[in-house]
Amino acid sequence: MQHDTKKYRQIFESKSPEEIEEMNQLNDEEHQRQAESFKTGYEKGICYLCNKPFKTISNNDPCLHWLLRQCRFKKKDFPKIYEKYGYGNIAAFIRWCANQERLLSNINDLEDEKSDRKVLSYTVKWKNIEWTFDCSKNDFEGHKGTSIDYPHYHFQMRIDGRQFINFNDFHVPFTDQDLFVLKNSVEQGDWFKQNFGAIGSGMQEAVSVELVDILEHTTRSDNEDEATYHLSTMIDASDNPITGDEIYEIQQEVERTGKTFAYVAQKKLKERAKVQTVISPADSIPDIASRTEHKRR
């Protein structure tokens, strides 16, 4: 089905601020409601969609919780899931799960690490499982002249680092809703963005936060594996050297308050030295698994 994204944008832009406000509010409320019931269930190991424990599998009731592989889910069962749930639903569910274990940094959806040729390319990690969505422009248009001439994406699932579902096992069709959302984000990206809600955000969201906010609201982590950001701080005090005592004082305050070294140094030394902090995603975030595309004749 064709989606004229310019027209959608026009329709949207013709709405009054009040109408837009109302739409957003309804959207937020619905999201809030789902997020709450997801969380309540998750804590008890129960799936909020089918109301069954994550450990159960009922073949006549395919469900997204199968992807957590707490039950006897097999590769050949995957089509049952994608025939029922679109990309958007699958992605939201596993993103939500990932964020329950470790906020933001289990989802590597960094734009910088995604190639321009891709519509989708990102990895989500949850416990011992890693899922990757991959869709090139070619996949999005369908492989012309083949039987796979419909818009689709590829999906990889690894358990303990071992292949469980390979990228080339399936050409997973997008639903019409998916195409609507993705086409709008590709063609009208300055205005439209796919949003998985606050509990579905990943690293792209994390690095889009203002630097000052990051410094002010982050706390130090002793364990690099749990960190969201990596902060490196450079102190240029060439005109007015900093003493060991000062560094010690900063270190003490860091330990006392749990704030980052970068934050305390900025605060204490800003009068007399140039303190520069570079914020980058922590090294421990998952790598985006890459797919080798085979050229077809």
Ligand SMILES: [Zn+2]
């Ligand atoms: Zn379920």
Ligand SMILES: [Zn+2]
């Ligand atoms: Zn393909």
